[in-house]
């Protein structure tokens with residue numbers, strides 16, 4: 001999408017903590033997902049990859065997976081080394097192309113300053129988007145060490161580096177104390193939100209912070225932080241997150257506490273219940289959004305439409321809500337674009 005208005009249509013995908021490319025089970029890792037995407041789009045968009053991996057064994061696996069796709073005509077640059085040393089290569093390769101930066105370390109991500117510098121150098125055209133893994137454990141551990149005055153254990157210094165300064169220390173301690181001083185969950189939440197705000201401050205970029213958990217009631221393992229300068233980015237990220245969340249709930253299976261006493265499939269039930277709730281929520285939001293009588297294009301009103309259910313409600317909840325409101329005569333289509341996000345609608349006269 002980000003390359004669709006470029007000529008030639010070219011996009012660079014950067015996987016800075018690439019891993020082995022393909023898991024031992026044969027399932028694709030992030031890098032092979034990128035290769036598959038590049039192969040799928042080959043006829044319409046040139047997608048070039050730049051991959052970096054520090055561990056020798058992982059790199060060898062990565063490079064041999066890359067060879068398979070190179071032999072099919074995909075351009076892949078792979079480096080055995082430090083992610084931070086190759087940002088300049090990514091910027092150079094992405095001259096006149098759109099750029100997607102994926103940063104998925106197991107621990108600390110790049111210092112904030114280097115990511116901000118990429119945003120600064122890129123500006124907003126051609127488009128750039130970033131998806132990064134912000135480690136919640138790192139903040140919890142560093143917060144614990146800070147509270148006990150264990151500044152020599154490394155966690156605090158690492159968090160200072162990731163966060164681009166010491167500002168996170170007060171944010172974490174304050175959230176920790178306010179939540180009763182027992183756990184660091186709210187501290188990690190507060191720091192992740194503030195991190196995303198500071199990362200994009202003074203740039204044309206906005207952010208989404210999505211907590212990732214192993215189980216619904218667990219504390220987040222990490223936060224996925226997505227940066228984009230475009231409403232389309234927010235729309236697509238939100239509906240993709242909702243789809244992924246549904247697959248994850250199906251993968252987890254029924255809640256063991258519920259399964260004992262239920263005769264029906266509680267997963268399908270949960271998905272249905274959530275969908276019905278989402279349609280009702282979005283119906284209210286669409287009524288409020290159109291109350292002023294002005295025509296509205298869906299993609300320009302992501303937050304107004306999805307509200308608290310952004311990242312949980314599926315696109316089909318939006319289309320179902322809108323369809324019903326048009327059917328009941330409350331709203332009318334002004335323009336029915338190709339995709340739901342392009343729909344333009346207003347309150348019926």
Ligand SMILES: C[S@@+](CC[C@H](N)C(=O)[O-])C[C@H]1O[C@@H](n2cnc3c(N)ncnc32)[C@H](O)[C@@H]1O
Pocket residue numbers: 016017018019020021029030031052053054055058081082083084104105106
């Ligand atoms: C969480 S894994 C990435 C998994 C990958 N996204 C996937 O889907 O398969 C993080 C990887 O980053 C590598 N790594 C850690 N620090 C690095 C650095 N500074 N530069 C490049 N790679 C690094 C690790 O060796 C590890 O393979």
